[in-house]
Amino acid sequence: MTLVPFRSLPAHAVTSPHPETTWVRDWAAQGQCAGQDPDALFVQGKEQRLAKAMCKGCPVVAECLADALDNRTPFGVWGGMTERERRALLRARPDVTDWAALLQAMRAAGATEFSASQVG
Numbered sequence: 862m863t864l865v866p867f868r869s870l871p872a873h874a875v876t877s878p879h880p881e882t883t884w885v886r887d888w889a890a891q892g893q894c895a896g897q898d899p900d901a902l903f904v905q906g907k908e909q910r911l912a913k914a915m916c917k918g919c920p921v922v923a924e925c926l927a928d929a930l931d932n933r934t935p936f937g938v939w940g941g942m943t944e945r946e947r948r949a950l951l952r953a954r955p956d957v958t959d960w961a962a963l964l965q966a967m968r969a970a971g972a973t974e975f976s977a978s979q980v981g
Contacts, residue, residue: 884965888924903937916941923964923975930960940975950980 885891894902894915902912916922916938926940929947936944957963964975 885921885924888921891921893919909943912938927961927964
């Protein structure tokens with residue numbers, strides 16, 4: 862995976878007037894994984910690909926990823942990224958102190974998916 866810096870948006874909060882870009886604070890119950898076996902997201906190896914697939918099209922994928930990055934969550938698939946991908950992203954963007962703000966700004970700018978190559 863190649864991490865390309867995404868520096869066109871500021872790392873500070875951007876509030877969007879559009880309802881489809883509203884940031885969901887109580888996101889966990891709205892995820893596609895809600896009600897699923899939580900152990901399915903804490904797997905290793907090639908099983909991580911299946912876990913990440915659960916995140917495709919999730920309405921709160923950005924909120925989930927931001928929470929994992931801001932809290933330095935060490936294990937599991939969160940927001941469509943494995944722990945290895947999140948660590949690489951954190952190393953690539955040490956300037957970001959508020960991932961929720963950055964991902965919210967990306968969503969406000971029209972981003973619909975949040976992967977390491979887009980955020981990094």
